[in-house]
Amino acid sequence: MNDILRPELIWIEGRCYRVNDPITNVTAFQEQDLYETELPYNEIDDEEDDDDDDLAEITQVDNSRYYTSFHVSKHYLGSIIGKKGATVSRIGRDTRTDIKIPRHGENKDISIYGSSVSNVKAAKRRINIIVISSRMKQRSTHFISIPLNLPNIIKQFENFKEHVLRDCVSRGLEESLFIRGEKLHLTVGVMCLMDNEERLTASKLLTEAREKCIMPLLSEYQPLQIRLKGLSYMNDDPKEINVLYGCVEEVNAPSGLVQRIVDSIVSHFYKAGFMDKEYDRDHVKLHVTLLNSKYRGRDKGMDEEAISKQSNKRETFDGSQILSKFSDYDFGTTELNNIHLSQRKSTGPDGYYQSTCVISCRI
Structure with a gap:
């Protein structure tokens, strides 16, 4: 049960809303139950805040009707x-709007008609809550990454x-557990992008993050140098490791700057x-994966799908000797030049992950 003094929050279109129902968890719906358990309209604080960005999305059709349309993946x-x-x-019914959903096979946007701007906005936010809830339950398809794959x-x-x-x-240790050197990276965060429109939106968000979050932090430290040094692991037992990673x-630059950058993204x-x-x-837990038990068998001819299926029953490895012998291992230094929106389970022509969007971190 949620603490009533710290109610659950959900972000919709850049605004934070408080969910007043202490029992309902917006991001924990089972897909088949979403229809019955969706939050009632009056259980979400929806303060009127008609800023210019929102108003620009809504068109007045006539004296008594307003309209907006927006893309939602067919999934x-x-x-x-x-x-x-x-x-x-x-x-x-709750928002007093008329909502038109594209039919199967139609490549159209969702349309909303209402008698007021606030009603149209409320309906759109209700739909976005469902989309966000559904998206968070999907397997991630993309991730934000900082490549650390320079030759040195x-x-x-x-x-x-x-x-x-x-x-x-050591028990369970084999060559297939090591990541390929060309794919060494710092993981920032993962997401699910179901179609080209969502990939374009995510690319736009990363470009926005560069201007609003990343470059203001980096402006005094060009070029920012990052050292990959030292080892750690994800769980509590060094003899039962799934992921052994390098630290940065x-x-x-001041200690903690990389943390601030990735947190802002x-x-x-x-x-x-x-x-x-x-x-x-x-x-964000800063980590550069070096060994991962889900890679086991990769070099024995297993494809990505087979490796993914076996990751649910992963065999750990004993990393205690590695940590003892190489705890302060120095992998070298690189410059923070680019940040990528990368496709999971992919390989580009340079051996790194296929990129959907790349932003520069240099002035």
Whole structure:
């Protein structure tokens, strides 16, 4: 049960709303139950705040009607419609609007007609709550990444790999667990992008984040140098590890600057409804994956789909010797030049993940 003094919050279109029902968890709906358990309109604080951006999205049709339209991936339309149209009918009734959903096979936007701007906005926000809830339940398709795959770091990583395989004879340890050097990266956050429109929106969000969040923090520290040094792991037992990762530190900038940058990126995407905060943490866990038990078998001819299926029954490895022998291993230094919107389970022509969008971190 939620603390009544710290009610659940949800971000819709850059605004934060308080969910007053202490029992209902917006992001925990089961898809088949979403239609019955959707939050009533009056249980979401919806303060009127007709800023210019919102007004620009709504057109006055005539003296008594207002209109807006917006894209929603076809993957979420079923959740919006509900069983026998129950959900969309309820939203229309509660907000006193007429909502038109594209039919199967139609490449159209959702349209909303209402007698006032506030009614149209309320209906759109109700729909966006359903979309965000549905998106957070999907497997991630993309992630924000900072490449750390310069030749000097790859060379040190390959040396690390060689020494570990030679000097550490441990349970479950094998070569297939190591990430490929060309894919070394700092993970910022993951998201699900279901169609080209959502990928374009995410690319726009990353470009916005560059101007609003990233460059103001980096302006005095150009070029920012990052050192990949030291090891850590995700769980509490060094003999039962799934993910062993490298740590990062700033070289020519105040400690914690990288943390502030990645936190600001996640916050920007979170407020837009495209990214969740992992385990409800306020800060991103900075990590550069070096070994991952879900890669086991990759070098034995298994394809990505087979590896993904076996990740649910992963076999851990004993990393205690690695941590003892290489706890302060220095993989080298690189400059923060670019941040990528990367496709999961992909490989681009340079060996790194296929990029949907790349922004520069240089002035």
